[in-house]
Amino acid sequence: xxxxxxxxxxxxxxxxxxDRKEHHKKANSTWNQIKGSKQLYIMALPAMILLFMFxxxxxxxxxxxxxxxxxxxxxxxxxxxxxxxxxxxxxxxxNSQALFAIRNTLFLNFLFIIIGTIFALFITLLFNEIKNKSxxxxxxxxxxxxxxISMVVVxxxxxxxxxxxxxxxxxxxxxVGLKRINFYMSPQYWPxxxxxxxxxxxxxxSAVVYLATISxxxxxxxxxxxxxxxxxxxxxxxxxxxxxxPTVIILTLLAVGRIMxxxxxxxxxxxxxxxxxxxxxxxxxxxxxxxxxxxxxxxxSSATGFFQSVVSFVMVLVCNKLANKYDKESSLF
Numbered sequence: 001x002x003x004x005x006x007x008x009x010x011x012x013x014x015x016x017x018x019d020r021k022e023h024h025k026k027a028n029s030t031w032n033q034i035k036g037s038k039q040l041y042i043m044a045l046p047a048m049i050l051l052f053m054f055x056x057x058x059x060x061x062x063x064x065x066x067x068x069x070x071x072x073x074x075x076x077x078x079x080x081x082x083x084x085x086x087x088x089x090x091x092x093x094x095n096s097q098a099l100f101a102i103r104n105t106l107f108l109n110f111l112f113i114i115i116g117t118i119f120a121l122f123i124t125l126l127f128n129e130i131k132n133k134s135x136x137x138x139x140x141x142x143x144x145x146x147x148x149i150s151m152v153v154v155x156x157x158x159x160x161x162x163x164x165x166x167x168x169x170x171x172x173x174x175x176v177g178l179k180r181i182n183f184y185m186s187p188q189y190w191p192x193x194x195x196x197x198x199x200x201x202x203x204x205x206s207a208v209v210y211l212a213t214i215s216x217x218x219x220x221x222x223x224x225x226x227x228x229x230x231x232x233x234x235x236x237x238x239x240x241x242x243x244x245x246p247t248v249i250i251l252t253l254l255a256v257g258r259i260m261x262x263x264x265x266x267x268x269x270x271x272x273x274x275x276x277x278x279x280x281x282x283x284x285x286x287x288x289x290x291x292x293x294x295x296x297x298x299x300x301s302s303a304t305g306f307f308q309s310v311v312s313f314v315m316v317l318v319c320n321k322l323a324n325k326y327d328k329e330s331s332l333f
Contacts, residue, residue, distance in 0.1 A: 064302040087303035097278070098304065101287035102260075104280060108191060109259045112198050113252060119199050120206035121244065125236050127207065128214050140211075143204030154197060155269035162193070187280040190271070194281070197270060198263075206251070213247045214240060249323045257316045260284060260308040284308055 034041060060075070065087055067078045081087060091098040123143060130136040161168050162183040170180040183189055217239070225235050262283035271281045273290070284304060292301045 061302065062306055064298055065306045066303075067299060069298045069302075081299070087299045088307065090300055091304060091307060097282065098284075098287060100279065101282050101284045105260055105262050105283040105285075108194060108281075108283065109255075109262065111191065111195050113255045113259070115195055116199050116203060116206065117248060117252060120203045120210060121241070121248070123203060124207045124210040124214065124244075125240060127211055128236075128240065129232060140204070140208070144208060145204070146201045147205040149201065151263075151265035151269040154201065154266075155272075158193070158197060158270050184274060185276050187277045190277055190281050194266070194270070198266065209251065210244055210247060213244055217243050249326070253316060253319055253323060256319045257312050259315055260312045262286070264289070 063075050064078075066081055066084045067075070068081055069075070070078045083089075090096070091102075093099075127136060127140060130139065160166070162170075164170060164180060164182045164184065167183070169183075173180060181189075183193075221239050221243075222235055225239060230238070262285045264285040267281060267283055267286050268289070271277055271286075273286075274281075288301045288304050291297060291304075
């Protein structure tokens with residue numbers, strides 16, 4: 001028995017030695033790779049430090065979501081909520097304004113993603129069909145320009161369009177004999193208005209990304225299709241769109257990752273703090289801002305932000321799994 005145990009020990013030591021050698025080789029190769037590209041790592045160091053400071057260190061603040069935060073006591077000194085999920089419970093109370101904000105955030109972001117992607121693909125395919133290079137550059141610049149306009153300026157544009165007394169749209173309605181519409185007292189119109197504003201501002205940027213993908217498509221595909229008698233519509237349907245789908249899926253997955261995060265600049269500058277429009281336009285970001293400003297309860301605001309992150313993370317995992325089944329190369333991981 002002693003001889004067998006000694007043999008087993010020796011054999012296990014022999015088996016462990018190659019594993020240790022492989023581990024050391026991998027460590028040495030990694031270190032050699034870092035040394036060989038040290039200039040690149042030095043260039044990336046400031047960005048890595050900023051990422052750590054502003055994205056990882058603040059995670060310590062997630063404790064606030066489970067505490068009755070007191071400024072005088074700090075995060076660690078503040079007492080824990082009893083029960084610990086009390087801040088989250090407030091979010092899901094019956095008739096809670098947070099429930100309306102969650103519903104509006106999901107609904108509006110789904111509209112922005114779906115309609116925005118369709119419209120961006122539409123203008124991308126149109127740009128791809130333009131043969132005059134000068135005209136193509138001008139139209140691309142015109143559609144791309146709104147992306148650089150500040151949301152404050154966009155809010156002024158929207159107000160000048162939809163104001164009850166001085167709005168251009170109400171002025172046109174009176175010219176054709178129709179009654180004025182008080183848009184800022186009618187929440188049913190604003191999902192459509194916000195979708196139009198979002199598409200106007202961001203579709204040109206998305207189209208540039210899709211055009212870059214189309215420019216990388218091998219022209220021989222189109223030449224072969226022309227020889228086979230395919231029309232321009234057929235080439236778009238069977239060549240351009242299928243080859244654009246991996247890019248569409250990746251951009252959609254990135255957008256889904258922020259599906260619980262609304263564009264605060266859009267909603268606050270375009271809508272403002274209008275209680276009459278909360279029914280269809282109050283989203284989680286404006287709800288958190290209003291709750292923090294009015295009540296000063298950082299615990300509920302932190303719990304809402306934590307809830308946003310968890311739901312967005314789950315949505316990315318689910319959508320990435322679906323994308324992986326459709327096309328493994330199109331998924332993020």
